[in-house]
Amino acid sequence: MSSSVVAMRNITRRFGTCVANDDASFTLMPGTIHALVGENGAGKTTLMRVLYGLLTPQAGHIEIDGRTVRIARPADAIRLGLGMVHQHFMLVEPMTVAENLALGHEPGSRFGAWRAAAAEHEVEELSARHGLKVDPRARIHTLSVGAQQRVEILKALHHRARVLILDEPTAVLAPQEVDELFRVLRGLAQAGTSIVLITHKLAEVRTLADHVTVMRAGRVVGGGPIASLSNDAIAELMVGRPVPPLAAERTAPGAELRLEVSDLEVNDDRALPAVCGVSFAVRAGEVVGIAGVEGNGQHELIECLAGLRPARAGTVLVSGRPAPPGARARFHAGMAHVPADRLRRGMIAGMSLAENLVLGREDDPALGRGPGLDPARLARRALPLLEEYDVRPALPAAHAGTLSGGNQQKLVMARELTRDAGVMLVAHPTRGVDLGATRFIHQRLIEARNAGRAVLLVSSELSEVLALSDRVLVMFEGRIVCERLPAATDERELGRFMIGAAGA
Amino acid sequence: MTGPAATAAPAGGPAAAPRAVTARPRLAAALELAAPLAAVALALLAGAVLIALAGEDPLAIYGSILHACLGTGYGFGQMLFKATPLVFTGLAVAVGFRAGLFNIGAEGQLYLGGFAAALAAVALAGAPGPVQLVGALLAAAAAGAAWATIPGVLKARFGAHEVINTIMLNFIAMQLVAFLGRYAYQPGTVRTATIPAGAVIPRLDVWFPALHGSPANLSLLLGLGLALATAWLLFGSRLGYAIRAVGLNPAAAEYGGIAIGSTHTAALALSGALAGLGGVNFVLGYKQFFEQGFSAGAGFLGIAVALIGRNQPLGVIVAALFFGGLSYGGLVINDRVPRELVEMLTALVILFAITLQQVMTRAARKLR
Numbered sequence: 001m002s003s004s005v006v007a008m009r010n011i012t013r014r015f016g017t018c019v020a021n022d023d024a025s026f027t028l029m030p031g032t033i034h035a036l037v038g039e040n041g042a043g044k045t046t047l048m049r050v051l052y053g054l055l056t057p058q059a060g061h062i063e064i065d066g067r068t069v070r071i072a073r074p075a076d077a078i079r080l081g082l083g084m085v086h087q088h089f090m091l092v093e094p095m096t097v098a099e100n101l102a103l104g105h106e107p108g109s110r111f112g113a114w115r116a117a118a119a120e121h122e123v124e125e126l127s128a129r130h131g132l133k134v135d136p137r138a139r140i141h142t143l144s145v146g147a148q149q150r151v152e153i154l155k156a157l158h159h160r161a162r163v164l165i166l167d168e169p170t171a172v173l174a175p176q177e178v179d180e181l182f183r184v185l186r187g188l189a190q191a192g193t194s195i196v197l198i199t200h201k202l203a204e205v206r207t208l209a210d211h212v213t214v215m216r217a218g219r220v221v222g223g224g225p226i227a228s229l230s231n232d233a234i235a236e237l238m239v240g241r242p243v244p245p246l247a248a249e250r251t252a253p254g255a256e257l258r259l260e261v262s263d264l265e266v267n268d269d270r271a272l273p274a275v276c277g278v279s280f281a282v283r284a285g286e287v288v289g290i291a292g293v294e295g296n297g298q299h300e301l302i303e304c305l306a307g308l309r310p311a312r313a314g315t316v317l318v319s320g321r322p323a324p325p326g327a328r329a330r331f332h333a334g335m336a337h338v339p340a341d342r343l344r345r346g347m348i349a350g351m352s353l354a355e356n357l358v359l360g361r362e363d364d365p366a367l368g369r370g371p372g373l374d375p376a377r378l379a380r381r382a383l384p385l386l387e388e389y390d391v392r393p394a395l396p397a398a399h400a401g402t403l404s405g406g407n408q409q410k411l412v413m414a415r416e417l418t419r420d421a422g423v424m425l426v427a428h429p430t431r432g433v434d435l436g437a438t439r440f441i442h443q444r445l446i447e448a449r450n451a452g453r454a455v456l457l458v459s460s461e462l463s464e465v466l467a468l469s470d471r472v473l474v475m476f477e478g479r480i481v482c483e484r485l486p487a488a489t490d491e492r493e494l495g496r497f498m499i500g501a502a503g504a
Numbered sequence: 505m506t507g508p509a510a511t512a513a514p515a516g517g518p519a520a521a522p523r524a525v526t527a528r529p530r531l532a533a534a535l536e537l538a539a540p541l542a543a544v545a546l547a548l549l550a551g552a553v554l555i556a557l558a559g560e561d562p563l564a565i566y567g568s569i570l571h572a573c574l575g576t577g578y579g580f581g582q583m584l585f586k587a588t589p590l591v592f593t594g595l596a597v598a599v600g601f602r603a604g605l606f607n608i609g610a611e612g613q614l615y616l617g618g619f620a621a622a623l624a625a626v627a628l629a630g631a632p633g634p635v636q637l638v639g640a641l642l643a644a645a646a647a648g649a650a651w652a653t654i655p656g657v658l659k660a661r662f663g664a665h666e667v668i669n670t671i672m673l674n675f676i677a678m679q680l681v682a683f684l685g686r687y688a689y690q691p692g693t694v695r696t697a698t699i700p701a702g703a704v705i706p707r708l709d710v711w712f713p714a715l716h717g718s719p720a721n722l723s724l725l726l727g728l729g730l731a732l733a734t735a736w737l738l739f740g741s742r743l744g745y746a747i748r749a750v751g752l753n754p755a756a757a758e759y760g761g762i763a764i765g766s767t768h769t770a771a772l773a774l775s776g777a778l779a780g781l782g783g784v785n786f787v788l789g790y791k792q793f794f795e796q797g798f799s800a801g802a803g804f805l806g807i808a809v810a811l812i813g814r815n816q817p818l819g820v821i822v823a824a825l826f827f828g829g830l831s832y833g834g835l836v837i838n839d840r841v842p843r844e845l846v847e848m849l850t851a852l853v854i855l856f857a858i859t860l861q862q863v864m865t866r867a868a869r870k871l872r
Contacts, residue, residue, distance in 0.1 A: 306759075307761070308758065326761060327758065327759060327761035328760075328761025328762075329761070330761075339759055344753075344755050344756070345756055345759045346759065347753075347756060348752045348753045348756045349753065350753070351748065351749070351752060355745065358745075359756065359759075359760040360759070360760035362742050362745045362746070362760075363742060368741075368742070371741050371742055371743060372736075373740060373742045373744070373745050374740065375739060375740060
């Protein structure tokens with residue numbers, strides 16, 4: 001083990017009641033690609049944030065090149081040759097690629113003037129050397145997500161990183177962009193860079209990694225050279241038990257059109273067109289899935305349908321009637337909405353579970369007399385719901401912010417599934433949710449569908465879209481570019497549509 | 505999986521269950537609650553240093569303040585009188601805070617409320633007694649509400665920041681009253697005519713002779729009643745739900761179909777009504793006329809009261825009593841230490857309260 005480039009020994013990191021890392025050890029050999037796998041919440045990101053100096057461990061130590069080091073902040077990590085590409089990019093959006101790369105050590109003339117040409121030349125050289133195609137003069141916000149990710153990688157290389165940590169790098173990419181990324185990473189590894197790939201996708205591990213370390217519930221539960229472990233073995237290590245299959249019993253979709261969208265146009269926050277003439281319909285008892293790389297208008301589409309964003313043109317009908325404006329009116333018109341970002345949109349962390357369960361229906365006369373909203377009634381109503389939807393702990397008075405991600409999502413699902421709604425708008429229902437809760441949520445969505453609801457599902461997880469949908473639409477640059485039956489397509493084909501590389 | 509999500513519960517099954525340390529959330533809650541108490545303690549400590557620097561014995565001075573407030577019936581009544589407007593303005597600022605708004609305009613709202621109460625009472629001189637009182641109270645509430653609605657509407661319609669606007673409206677309120685005073689004041693004075701007997705709020709010493717001589721009056725009871733009403737409003741009504749939702753997470757409130765603009769406006773109007781009613785303590789309960797400059801910082805002190813009271817109606821009452829005692833005690837020790845000492849003490853409490861709230865909240869988050 002003396003030749004390891006990074007060795008983390010017996011790291012323990014707690015957040016309040018949760019042990020995010022429990023005596024976790026991790027060793028990275030030079031020039032290898034090492035997959036750190038586990039379910040959401042297993043502690044992978046925490047472990048790497050400890051390595052990168054973003055979190056301090058309560059126990060354990062870190063060795064770089066065999067020497068014990070103290071990494072108190074990212075600056076220490078960068079000095080030691082570590083680079084991290086976060087899930088959420090850390091780039092200054094209005095600045096150019098070259099400016100972003102130079103941040104912190106701008107090449108300047110004697111009087112501190114910014115020498116753009118020098119910086120741009122440096123970036124060009126670096127990107128050519130590693131095969132990372134980026135225009136150094138482009139402003140970040142004009143770049144695609146894939147290109148922004150390349151900038152992040154370049155930034156780390158620019159800081160002379162010998163160790164590159166990538167946190168779920170493929171989550172925002174289409175399959176073809178993933179291939180491109182993997183080609184770059186292999187090249188980097190061959191040139192001597194050591195790479196840590198945080199992921200929960202087994203296929204990626206198989207195609208890319210040399211070594212694998214599996215985490216579960218904060219602990220390292222296994223690992224070794226990739227050749228020594230089968231996919232089934234890794235999956236069972238990740239989950240801790242065999243994974244039950246999704247009950248696939250489905251009734252036939254009804255004939256009634258519940259949600260009809262015609263020629264819909266919606267702007268994004270910058271008042272630029274995000275949804276450009278979209279038409280589709282969802283029938284009762286049907287799940288229509290919308291696949292697409294994030295940022296292709298799905299977000300604006302769902303927000304518009306939910307009444308949170310005005311339509312520039314087009315019509316939306318709910319059960320044949322024009323949908324009234326405003327979120328509250330849409331709820332009353334028979335819509336439910338599981339928003340993409342549960343922490344920002346879907347719940348109020350500082351309110352109790354009971355109070356969160358009535359968000360969007362606190363005007364319900366059953367909840368209190370006149371202007372009153374009876375806390376006791378809220379609590380009584382909450383308890384059976386929390387139990388039915390397996391929200392743990394089932395304490396109506398607990399603050400929603402104290403729940404884990406999976407339980408928060410079950411709380412949101414409990415509220416939305418108990419709305420008297422014929423149409424369900426569901427965005428990224430299992431993002432950041434552990435596998436047990438994911439299975440539970442999928443099951444409930446299928447049940448809602450079988451009970452005759454119309455479900456519009458938006459997800460960037462192709463496997464989720466394919467598993468749940470009766471029909472799949474792909475959205476690209478604000479348009480629906482393909483419609484398929486799940487049985488008649490696969491991730492490859494959908495992936496081509498997702499990046500606009502098919503159909504033309 | 506970043507931040508708290510990284511601690512998400514694992515897949516399930518007994519082997520994977522997180523090891524919970526159940527005492528921690530309770531400790532975290534206690535920490536947050538302890539912040540105001542610690543702030544007060546630290547401020548008193550720092551104040552003790554200042555007193556010592558002024559050449560006095562800190563313990564003796566604090567002892568005098570305590571004795572002044574609790575040692576005699578008269579002093580106790582004085583403390584209650586000083587605390588009364590702070591209950592109103594503390595509640596006013598707390599309601600604003602709950603909606604995520606910082607109402608620094610309670611001073612002007614209270615001032616206008618007192619002025620309107622006096623004008624209404626005088627105008628209703630011919631009406632039956634109860635009508636005079638109710639009319640004066642309604643005028644106070646309406647004036648405060650109207651004044652606070654201005655920044656509310658500006659915020660809702662144009663996104664104009666309420667902090668700047670409420671501050672600025674304080675100055676305008678002062679000058680507006682000074683201007684209207686040219687028509688409303690008694691010739692050669694800066695006070696209105698004396699209000700009719702029906703509008704007078706009785707003093708507490710009518711029922712509690714021990715308080716004899718102190719101006720404490722039934723406005724205090726009104727304040728306590730409004731604290732109860734505010735507690736119901738915030739935690740037992742649909743509007744209060746909307747106010748708290750908007751204050752805690754505007755994006756989620758919007759998702760739930762709560763109109764953020766009108767909720768903001770409603771919260772500020774309520775806040776202004778509470779502050780406006782605070783003016784009656786002095787005008788209807790003590791002097792029986794409006795006198796220019798009477799508010800004397802009660803509106804600004806309301807910010808400290810809400811802060812120390814953690815925006816809880818019950819906490820506001822306790823904090824109002826504390827600051828009321830401090831401000832009366834300051835008068836008593838006036839001959840031994842500079843009067844400004846009490847003002848500095850008040851400022852120190854606010855300083856420590858704001859700082860410690862951040863520190864404790866962060867510590868509590870770490871524990872959770």
